[in-house]
Amino acid sequence: MIPMKDLTSHFLLRKDIHFLNFGSFGATPGPVFEKYREWQLLLEAEPVQFIAFDGHQYLANSRAALAEYINCPDPDDLVYVTNPSYAINTIASSLPLQPGDEVLSTNIEYGACDRAWDFHCNRKQATYRRQKITLPLVSKEQFLKDLFAGVNERTKVLFISHITSTTGVILPVKEACEEAKARGLVTIVDGAHVPGHIPFDLSSIRADFYTGACHKWMMAPKGCSFLYAEKAYQQMLDPLVVSWGYRAAKPSHSQFLDYHQMTGTRDFSAFLTVPACIEFMAAHDWRKVARDCHDMVIGHAGRFFALLETEPVSPLDDQWIGQMISIPIKSPEPEMLQRRLFTQFRIEVPLMRQEDDVYIRYSINAFNDEKDLDALHAALAEIKSEGTLIR
Ligand SMILES: Cc1ncc(COP(=O)(O)O)c(C=O)c1O
Structure with a gap:
């Protein structure tokens, strides 16, 4: 090279x-870090205007750029979160799992997400099943066979990485989601490593939930990730941090955005650098x-x-x-x-x-x-x- x-x-x-x-x-x-500092300086110049007023539009502009980049037809189906763990905890804590229900996953997931699922499943007396995948992986078909051997009548959810962390492999999530949906499961994809790394078309995967990090391969400053939720599931999600967005005095057009965007005072400048990341990648x-x-x-x-x-x-x-x-x-x-x-x-x-x-x-x-x-x-x-x- x-x-x-x-x-x-x-x-x-x-x-x-x-x-x-x-x-x-x-x-x-x-160049992206410079943009980050510009946003932070703008914030400090007038914190009230930035955080309480103009910020909503800044975030909407950034979500629109991200939506176009990852092919998400409606930017309002995306919300910025600090990291994929935040997104997964939001989903896992809200899912209406009943005692005895099962969440199907693999034994090659990211440890922090395994912990989140264990925690929330334990609370609900549900089971997080880490289905054994045969290594080495030899074909999509073999992978799917191993994975779906873990389905039974209690399985309600599929959770799977798009690119695994420890083993570093791209998994056939499109096919996995297709099959899971045919079996009536809710599909959740952890794409922490995906945006900016491999060609990525969110809408073609047709997951119910997808999270990706922008601070990895898209090169945004740390603490910039997103949660996508399919419209039908947005009402189901509780805020992970209850703040002004919950029962908002002046609700916006979207409960999903109110709940997950208004989570208390924070510096969301990193979220606003996403258009600069996309420009940097395009320019080079x-x-x-x-x-x-x-x-x-x-x-x-x-x-x-x-x-x-x-x-x-x-x-x-x-x-x-x-x-x-x-x-x-x-x-x-x-x-x-x-x-x-x-x-x-x-x-x-x-x-x-x-x-x-x-x-x-x-x-x-x-x-x-x-x-x-x-x-x-x-x-x-x-x-x-x-x-x-x-x-
Ligand atoms: C597969 C996978 N999922 C999720 C994450 C996100 O971790 P965090 O929420 O700590 O940023 C990572 C980070 O490396 C990862 O590799």
């Missing part, structure tokens, strides 16, 4: 770090950037599997892999290994556990080049030769 030098200069990341963990919290480019042909990054991810994967003597968790193609890949690694102490990679080798890369397995996941974005992966490979080879932190 040709290093995208002109793009590298836009990022605010430390230059002395091999930054291979874009997946966790993204990284905001300078982000489709091509994403493709080049994907090619680099795949192009280097083989030597990591060879070094670590493990196998991919899915076919290595663009049906399953975007700009990040997780490689199984035999490490008895992944937290220590991650720390050592950072302190000794200045490599920022996550090591994550999923049940009994450990993965190292590298992400590639516009500021990376081959040298980052060369550095990771050399560091892992050196540590492995010692025979303790990597077996």
Whole structure:
């Protein structure tokens, strides 16, 4: 891949770090961060006008830009929230689950969401079922077969990641939602890693609920995500934080917006940067950037599997892999290994556990080049030769 030098200069990341963990919290480019500061300065110049009055229109403009970008026909079906955990908690706490009902999911979900579902299901005496998915993934059909083997007469809901966190794979959510709907289930998709990462058309997935992070691959400042709810479900959602939007003195045209947008005083400047993120991506042909990054991810994967003597968790193609890949690694102490990679080798890369397995996941974005992966490979080879932190 040709290093995208002109793009590298836009990022605010430390230059002395091999930054291979874009997946966790993204990284905001300078022009977007400038816009963020502009919004914050405008807020401070007249907090009352900004927060209590003009903010509604600013948010509506930003939601309209996001809706166009992700192909959501009605921007009023979207509301900004700080993060996907907030969105999932909003949905899970509101769903009218009865004792004995089941929420079907997979055993490769994000830990924070597993916790949220466990918490809310426990409260309602319902069951959160983490259906075992066979790894390596071999086909959509096999995945769907594994998943829907977990359905029974008590199943009411499907919850599934669009791109998984620890294993870093793109799941066939469109097909999963289609089948779930045919079985009468409510469909909820966690697309934290999706917008700005892989081609994304919200309306084609036809999920009842979808959450995505804008502060990851769309590069917004931290704390910028969205919740989509299909119109028929909007009335069902209670506010997670009850504030002026609940039984609003002057309700707007949408209870959904009142409940989830008016959640108390906060700085919502990050939400307003979304149009700037979209402009930044368009100005730099982000489709091509994403493709080049994907090619680099795949192009280097083989030597990591060879070094670590493990196998991919899915076919290595663009049906399953975007700009990040997780490689199984035999490490008895992944937290220590991650720390050592950072302190000794200045490599920022996550090591994550999923049940009994450990993965190292590298992400590639516009500021990376081959040298980052060369550095990771050399560091892992050196540590492995010692025979303790990597077996
Ligand atoms: C699959 C997945 N879901 C949800 C999240 C969101 O986490 P949070 O709400 O802490 O931002 C992440 C973050 O990495 C994720 O990978």
